[in-house]
Amino acid sequence: xxxxxxxxxxxxxxxxxxxxxxxxxxxxxxxxxxxxxxxxxxxxxxxxxxxxxxxxxxxxxxxxxxxxxxxxxxxxxxxxxxxxxxxxxxxxxxxxxxxxxxxxxxxxxxxxxxxxxxxxxxxxxxxxxxxxxxxxxxxxxxxxxxxxxxxxxxxxxxxxxxxxxxxxxxxxxxxxxxxxxxxxxx
Ligand code: IMP
Ligand code: MG
Numbered sequence: 001x002x003x004x005x006x007x008x009x010x011x012x013x014x015x016x017x018x019x020x021x022x023x024x025x026x027x028x029x030x031x032x033x034x035x036x037x038x039x040x041x042x043x044x045x046x047x048x049x050x051x052x053x054x055x056x057x058x059x060x061x062x063x064x065x066x067x068x069x070x071x072x073x074x075x076x077x078x079x080x081x082x083x084x085x086x087x088x089x090x091x092x093x094x095x096x097x098x099x100x101x102x103x104x105x106x107x108x109x110x111x112x113x114x115x116x117x118x119x120x121x122x123x124x125x126x127x128x129x130x131x132x133x134x135x136x137x138x139x140x141x142x143x144x145x146x147x148x149x150x151x152x153x154x155x156x157x158x159x160x161x162x163x164x165x166x167x168x169x170x171x172x173x174x175x176x177x178x179x180x181x182x183x184x185x186x
Contacts, residue, residue: 009180011169016180020155025137025165025179028154029057032135033064036105036152044068045103050120051075051093053109056166056174057137057154061107072097074106074123076116089119099127105152109166110138114146121148138162138179160184 009016036045044067049058051073062069075093104124111117117134124132135152142159163169164176173180 008183009173011173014169015183016163016169017183018178019157019160019162019181020165020179022177025154025177026060029060029137030064032152032154033061033066036061036135037066040065040067040069040103040105042067043103044070045105046070046072046097046099047105047107048095048097048120048124049073049107050109050116052174053166053168054107054137057109057135058107061135070097074120076119089116091123095124095127099124099129102129104129104132106132106134108134108136110140110162111136111146111150112140112142114148117148117150118146137165138167157181 007018047058047062047069049055049071052075055073058071062071072095073093074091074095077088077090077092106117106120106124108117117136121132121134133151134148136150137154139150139153139156140159141156160181162179162181163173164179166174167179168174
């Protein structure tokens with residue numbers, strides 16, 4: 001059986017349970033792509049994916065939009081292999097496109113504390129784009145530290161650690177087609 005079709009996954013001492021199915025994700029991505037295509041009609045936005053986690057969401061999203069678009073990537077410091085953010089954000093890969101006067105859609109896998117997205121918004125805003133909006137597949141409800149409004153949210157989720165569809169468990173499991181969440185107290 002394909003790993004993504006399983007209901008639970010045992011990864012070392014961690015047990016994960018199926019949380020958002022492949023079908024639900026694909027449906028939601030199509031809805032977001034439709035909304036973005038409508039909102040950006042007649043424009044050519046640049047989708048900026050935040051590596052590594054956003055690459056799968058970004059690729060599904062841009063293949064579902066019906067407008068012309070460009071793509072670039074940014075990389076920020078990650079959690080390493082930890083499940084809790086260090087609270088420190090640094091830039092590991094800069095942008096290669098000219099942002100000035102352009103419509104930017106930053107694409108994230110998940111917004112947790114909100115620190116990374118605040119950092120990116122500031123970084124991009126100084127480059128004088130015409131507009132900046134954020135699309136995130138997942139949004140943890142504890143993201144209260146955040147000062148940046150998120151225009152396109154796939155799913156609002158509780159504060160569990162999640163993996164799959166781009167999100168990693170110690171760098172692995174990004175290739176799961178569904179999202180799984182860590183079972184508490186296992
Ligand atoms: P923030 O700065 O705390 O919002 O963290 C955002 C980044 O942390 C995301 O882009 C992810 O790469 C990573 N992250 C946050 N929560 C999770 C999770 O539950 N699973 C995997 N990665 C996560
Ligand atoms: Mg990320």
